[in-house]
Amino acid sequence: MADQSRISSWLDAMEMRLRRVEELVGRPEQPPIVGLIQQILALQEIVGNLNMTVKEELPKFIEKGLGAVSDEVSCSTDAVDLNFGDLEDRLKSAKELENFLWDMEMYFQAARVSDAEKVSITSMYLIGDAKLWWRSDLSDDASANREHIMT
Structure with missing residues (x-):
């Protein structure tokens, strides 16, 4: 007892x-395990909602982003195409000028043209914008009382 x-x-x-x-x-x-289980279930619901949101919204977001990138690339490609077109035109003009000068030099050698006559003979063979530029330059020189190009 x-x-x-x-x-x-x-x-x-x-x-x-x-x-x-x-x-x-x-x-x-309540026992602690019940609280933990409730928290786990709540987290599972949050993860499920997040997963659903990602599945629904991510493709839209990516598509929108890719569309913007595609537009930028398209604009850049167009700009590059324009620049290449301009470069091709300039290269063509430069080649034409080089060939013209070469032809004139060959003519002057063959015809034994003096340096004093080379400028006036060359100006007779100018065409298009080059001839217009030459005429403007001669006119500008005359109005400004400058000597024009002699050699």
Whole structure:
């Protein structure tokens, strides 16, 4: 009986301590595992919603981005095409000028033309914009009292 009395008083003391701990910490409304399961289920729902949003919205976002990039590339390609066209025209003009000057030099050598006559003979062979430029330059030189190109 003495042992039973000691055990009983020990159990009473433990219950008292447990009550004090519960008062300090608070008594859980539900076991901790239930709370964890609820949190896991909530997280699963959030992940599911996020997954659905990504599946629905990401392709639209990517398509929109690719469309913008495609437009930029198209504009850049058009600009490059224009520049290449301009370069081709300039290269063609430069080749024509080089060939013209070469032909004139060959003519001057063969005909033994003096340096004083080379400019006036060359100007007779100019055509199109080159002839117009030459006439404008001669006119500008005359109106400005400048000597025109002699050699």
